[in-house]
Structures are given as C-alpha cells and as structure tokens.
Amino acid sequence: MAQVQPTDPKELVAAMAAGDSGAPLKEFYALYGSTVLALLTKMLGSRAEAEETLQDVFVELWRRAPEYDSSRGGVVAWVVTVARCRALDALRARKRRHGNDQLQFFSQRHGPNTDGGRPDVLVSSTRWHQALRQAFKSLSEDQRAVLELSYFLGKSHGEIAETLNLPVGTVKSRILAGMRELRMMLPIIHRSMVA
Amino acid sequence: MTDGKERAELLAALHAAGAASEEDEQELEALLEADPSLEAVVRDFQDSITALASSFEPLETSPKTLGKIQKKIAAEKGGLVSRLRAWFSNS
Numbered sequence: 001m002a003q004v005q006p007t008d009p010k011e012l013v014a015a016m017a018a019g020d021s022g023a024p025l026k027e028f029y030a031l032y033g034s035t036v037l038a039l040l041t042k043m044l045g046s047r048a049e050a051e052e053t054l055q056d057v058f059v060e061l062w063r064r065a066p067e068y069d070s071s072r073g074g075v076v077a078w079v080v081t082v083a084r085c086r087a088l089d090a091l092r093a094r095k096r097r098h099g100n101d102q103l104q105f106f107s108q109r110h111g112p113n114t115d116g117g118r119p120d121v122l123v124s125s126t127r128w129h130q131a132l133r134q135a136f137k138s139l140s141e142d143q144r145a146v147l148e149l150s151y152f153l154g155k156s157h158g159e160i161a162e163t164l165n166l167p168v169g170t171v172k173s174r175i176l177a178g179m180r181e182l183r184m185m186l187p188i189i190h191r192s193m194v195a
Numbered sequence: 196m197t198d199g200k201e202r203a204e205l206l207a208a209l210h211a212a213g214a215a216s217e218e219d220e221q222e223l224e225a226l227l228e229a230d231p232s233l234e235a236v237v238r239d240f241q242d243s244i245t246a247l248a249s250s251f252e253p254l255e256t257s258p259k260t261l262g263k264i265q266k267k268i269a270a271e272k273g274g275l276v277s278r279l280r281a282w283f284s285n286s
Contacts, residue, residue, distance in 0.1 A: 021268040029261050034253035042251050051257060058264045063271070073238065077245040084213075084248065132250030150214035151244055157214045171214075172205060179208035182243035 009075040017065035029058060032076070036083045043087040043152050053090050057083045088154040135185040143178030146171055203233050211240035 007027055015024035036057055040050035060082055068078055136144070149155045149163060157175065161168045206223040209215040215223065227233050 019272070021265055021272070025265065025268070026261060029256075029264065033256040033260070035249050035251075037254045037256050038251035039248055041254060047254075051260060054256065054260060055264050055267060059267045059271070062264075062268050073241060074245075076249060077241060080245045080248045132246055136247055136250060146214075147212055147244075147247075150209075150212040151248070154213060156216055157209060158216065160214065172209065175212050175214055176205050176208045179212060179240050179243060182247060183239050186239075186243055186246060 010070055013065050013068045013075060013078075016062050017068065021062060025058070025062060028061070032079050033058070035076075036079060039080065039083050040087050043084070044090055049090060053086050057086045060086065084151070091154065135182065138185070139178055139181055142174050143181060146174045147178045147182075150175060203230070204236055207233065207237045207240050210237060211244050 007024075009028070009031060012024045012028040012031075016028065033054065037050055037054050040053050040057070041047050044050050044053065061079060064082070068075070139147070145164065146160055149160045150157070155163065157168055157171045160166075161171045164171070203223075203226050206215065206219055206226065209219050210223055223237075227237070
C-alpha cells in the first residue's frame with residue numbers, strides 16, 4: 001500500500017496564508033502542537049496556562065502566515081520564535097500581576113532530568129529529542145544557566161549579570177561559549193539521526 | 196580569530212539567545228549590512244537554539260484545543276468580513 005506523504009510544512013503555511021483554517025491548519029497543528037505545548041509548559045511551569053497560550057500561539061501563527069519568509073529560516077524556527085514570544089508575554093503579565101519576579105530557573109523548577117509533563121500524557125520521545133537533551137546536558141552548568149535566563153526567561157545580559165551577580169562581560173562570554181557548544185553539537189546530532 | 200570577527204560572533208550569539216540589548220541589535224544590523232556572510236553565523240546559532248527549544252519531550256495536546264483555535268480564527272475572520280463589508284458600504 002502506498003504511504004501517504006506528509007505535506008511540506010511550507011505548503012501548509014502557504015495555505016494558511018491564503019486564509020485556509022481547515023485541513024492545512026489541522027495538519028500544521030498535528031505537526032507542531034505537541035512540541036509547542038512542551039516548550040510552553042517548560043517556560044510557564046503550568047500545564048493549564050500552557051494550554052491557554054497554545055491556542056494564542058496557533059491563532060497568531062495562522063494570522064501571521066502571510067509574513068513567513070522561508071529565506072529567513074525554517075518553519076520550525078518560526079513556530080518556536082512565535083511560541084517563545086507568547087510565553088515571554090505571559091511571564092511578563094504574570095510578573096505584573098504578582099508585583100514581583102515570579103520567574104524561577106528552569107532547572108530549579110523542573111530539575112535537570114524531568115520530562116515536563118505527566119508520564120501518561122507524554123507523546124513517545126524520538127531519538128532526535130533524546131539526542132538534543134543529551135547535548136543540552138553536556139553544556140556546563142554556567143553556560144546552561146545563562147542560556148536558560150536569556151532564551152527561556154527573556155532576560156537581557158544586564159539583567160542576567162544582576163541576577164547572577166556577575167560582570168556583564170562574563171555573562172556575554174558564557175552565552176557565546178554555550179552557543180558555540182550547541183552549534184558544535186548539532187552536526188553530531190544530525191549524523192546520529194541518519195546513522 | 197580577529198577581534199572584529201569575534202565581536203560579530205558574540206553579537207550573533209547574543210541575538211540568537213535573546214540576550215542582545217538594543218545597541219547590540221543595531222550594531223549587528225550594521226555588521227550584517229557590511230558583511231552578508233555573517234548571516235550564516237546568525238542562522239547557525241538560531242538553528243542551534245531552536246533545536247534546543249524543540250527538544251523537550253512532546254506533550255499530547257487536548258483534542259478540544261484545535262477546535263478552540265479554529266473558533267477563535269473563525270471569529271477573527273467574521274470580524275474582518277464585517278469590517279470589510281462596513282467599509283465597502285460606507286465608500
């Protein structure tokens with residue numbers, strides 16, 4: 001029996017850009033929904049809030065589909081960028097509501113080996129996810145801390161320096177070192193997927 | 196590595212990590228205009244951090260969520276159509 005080929009994500013985005021919120025959106029959601037929900041749950045630390053934000057993320061992706069420019073990056077990068085921005089908005093709103101900084105370190109909130117959700121609702125993990133998590137674990141604690149604060153909690157290098165009581169130059173060096181480390185690991189991960 | 200290249204790489208890393216200040220972003224923009232090959236460095240860092248962000252164990256979404264998303268979009272579409280109709284009827 002011939003296997004049904006999944007639609008190219010770029011075609012799905014093009015269909016959404018044309019205003020279609022039916023089958024293309026459904027397929028797009030099936031492709032990225034569970035990954036986005038995992039990211040939102042990690043960033044927000046609340047499954048309920050993540051579910052709410054997930055709706056906003058996909059409405060925004062549909063609305064902004066005409067703006068997607070493949071020359072500036074892949075579809076998954078675009079999806080992750082929109083999801084991250086929405087999660088940071090939610091974190092800032094929470095901070096305003098509570099009047100103090102409710103943000104906690106990722107690793108404090110979830111632990112280094114946690115899976116981010118109840119085991120009964122986990123979608124099966126792929127080798128890709130396992131390899132990536134392994135790569136992230138191989139960053140030094142210092143590098144992980146600055147990347148968590150910057151990328152997942154939206155703090156600038158100045159704020160990170162204040163939070164960690166470090167010189168700004170040290171924060172910048174750690175971010176650069178961490179990013180170099182991640183960049184070096186990517187080809188290895190890609191190769192392991194092909195092997 | 197030269198100081199200039201090191202500086203450009205640092206700015207690209209800060210940008211991708213979301214830690215760049217407004218001044219950093221402006222400096223990076225200027226460097227990108229002067230040297231488009233820097234785009235590849237930015238792209239590499241962005242791909243790395245995107246991979247990291249999508250590396251968490253996927254979570255099963257509620258079956259109701261897609262329906263809610265489609266309802267919100269339908270409401271937006273309805274709003275847009277109403278606004279267009281009003282605009283055409285007034286013009």
